Amino acid sequence: MNKIKVIIADDHELFRNGLKELLIKHDDIEVVDMVGDGNQFINAIQSIPDVNIVLLDLTMPNMDGFEVLKTLKDYNTNIKPIIISMHNDGNYIAKSAKAGAYGYLLKNTDEDELIKVIRLVSQNKKYFSPNIAEKMINFMSEHKVSENILSNKEKEVLGLISEGLTTKEIAAKLFVSTRTIETHRANVLKKLEVKNTAELIKKATQINLI
Amino acid sequence: MNKIKVIIADDHELFRNGLKELLIKHDDIEVVDMVGDGNQFINAIQSIPDVNIVLLDLTMPNMDGFEVLKTLKDYNTNIKPIIISMHNDGNYIAKSAKAGAYGYLLKNTDEDELIKVIRLVSQNKKYFSPNIAEKMINFMSEHKVSENILSNKEKEVLGLISEGLTTKEIAAKLFVSTRTIETHRANVLKKLEVKNTAELIKKATQINLI
DNA sequence: ATTTATATCCGTATAAATACGGATGCCTGA
DNA sequence: TCAGGCATCCGTATTTATACGGATATAAAT
Numbered sequence: 107m108n109k110i111k112v113i114i115a116d117d118h119e120l121f122r123n124g125l126k127e128l129l130i131k132h133d134d135i136e137v138v139d140m141v142g143d144g145n146q147f148i149n150a151i152q153s154i155p156d157v158n159i160v161l162l163d164l165t166m167p168n169m170d171g172f173e174v175l176k177t178l179k180d181y182n183t184n185i186k187p188i189i190i191s192m193h194n195d196g197n198y199i200a201k202s203a204k205a206g207a208y209g210y211l212l213k214n215t216d217e218d219e220l221i222k223v224i225r226l227v228s229q230n231k232k233y234f235s236p237n238i239a240e241k242m243i244n245f246m247s248e249h250k251v252s253e254n255i256l257s258n259k260e261k262e263v264l265g266l267i268s269e270g271l272t273t274k275e276i277a278a279k280l281f282v283s284t285r286t287i288e289t290h291r292a293n294v295l296k297k298l299e300v301k302n303t304a305e306l307i308k309k310a311t312q313i314n315l316i
Numbered sequence: 317m318n319k320i321k322v323i324i325a326d327d328h329e330l331f332r333n334g335l336k337e338l339l340i341k342h343d344d345i346e347v348v349d350m351v352g353d354g355n356q357f358i359n360a361i362q363s364i365p366d367v368n369i370v371l372l373d374l375t376m377p378n379m380d381g382f383e384v385l386k387t388l389k390d391y392n393t394n395i396k397p398i399i400i401s402m403h404n405d406g407n408y409i410a411k412s413a414k415a416g417a418y419g420y421l422l423k424n425t426d427e428d429e430l431i432k433v434i435r436l437v438s439q440n441k442k443y444f445s446p447n448i449a450e451k452m453i454n455f456m457s458e459h460k461v462s463e464n465i466l467s468n469k470e471k472e473v474l475g476l477i478s479e480g481l482t483t484k485e486i487a488a489k490l491f492v493s494t495r496t497i498e499t500h501r502a503n504v505l506k507k508l509e510v511k512n513t514a515e516l517i518k519k520a521t522q523i524n525l526i
Numbered sequence: 527a528t529t530t531a532t533a534t535c536c537g538t539a540t541a542a543a544t545a546c547g548g549a550t551g552c553c554t555g556a
Numbered sequence: 557t558c559a560g561g562c563a564t565c566c567g568t569a570t571t572t573a574t575a576c577g578g579a580t581a582t583a584a585a586t
Contacts, residue, residue, distance in 0.1 A: 118402060118423035120430065124334015127341075142424070192328060213328035214352070220330065257532060270515030272572065286534055292574075293532095302542085303573075305480030307517035308526070316518070467562060482542065496564055502544070512572085513543075 109136040110228040111156055115147045115174070116140075116163040116190070121213075125161065125190075128217055135224060144169025148177060157185050158228050162207075164191045164198060175205035186227050196245025197313050199238055209233045256297060261315065263290040268307055268316045319346040320438040321366055325357045325384070326350075326373040326400070331423075335371065335400075338427055345434060354379025358387060367395050368438050372417075374401045374408060375524070385415035396437050400430075406455025407523060409448055419443045466507060471525065473500040478517055478526045 112135060116122050122140045129135045138154055141147045143166045151157055164171035175187055188209040189202045199210050208227040211220060226233045266276045273291060277284040300306045310316045322345055326332050332350045339345045348364055351357045353376045361367055374381035385397055398419040399412045409420050418437040421430060436443045466474065476486045483501060487494040510516045520526045
């Protein structure tokens, strides 16, 4: 019988090691490698053949989970990614699904669920638990799946706002009129569906825009 | 030989379970319970005797790690807390040490270090790894160890600001005058050493105040 | 080729936030 | 008991941000 070959990609060594111990208790699963960031993962799969599944954390240094998903798609591999994240966030879930994830688990799901999903995905099935799927659906109905919500200029302005610059200061820095910055500001507020600076910065932080 | 009795307190089930598997490979260590938040932990130690060590996450629902540390001190127990956090943050480290932690580990330390620290602490020794200690020292030299930088009211106001409420709305909600909220707001800005709302929310997010 | 998004600018107004410099009663810890 | 932090309130003034409702040129997309 062929074991399911799994790679663990997570930047927390204790988590990686612990997860490994959980997995190897199951005879049909084999942990072929563990890596601490996306770059290491991409390197690893060059030399390891027939990997079935990667358990992928979204927040990692060097190359994060989303970039890994994209790279896997570009490479057209057979490796099926399952996200293991601590963020129960509609945007993250939707983005992951869109980028090709086969499953999305929270770090506080239980061992049984984890094993179940690994087995399902190894048979080429996608699995998102009911509550995760619900989060995603709610999110998508309310927001457009926010990939590039903001234009480059808007992102730039947002960045400067988050550093505490006022509209006037930003205008001076970018050599445009304050009216221009005010418009950018208003557009950013509208796009992120918030009504003032405080909410803006909070939301931008949550969805990792700054 | 008496085993070292350990409780694991972390809100991520996969992490808890994984950690347990790591620990029970060592004959001198016994995991007597696992809990998902501070309240559960406090309940657990009422009924479990002679617990030596708690591996304690800082960010947990209901009752976070810092509150647990405080409670342990108040109760005057023999349970020695070791922090296991993902935040390599001077403020967190300093606060933990001050609140009675016997050690501070990052979630990306390796298994050997973890076991080493557990054994040391079980012999009533404190252990902070060199890089952790360095972080703490640097932090303390630059900042005053910010324990309760903000008063309860200020925290409350900050929370409402972060939800996008205006000064007027907050005043209405808390049944006080807008001047009062303005003062709180000004004091929060001063204490966090920022100059406007945008910076405020960013900083508050960084140091996990909201 | 026509729509759509972007970046730029303008006016008028109001609402909100920030910066000063005060004051008082209350509670708590040294 | 007494100092100090806290929560509460007040006035005055200025600066910023938000809300309307426009416009134009360019570039990208359908």
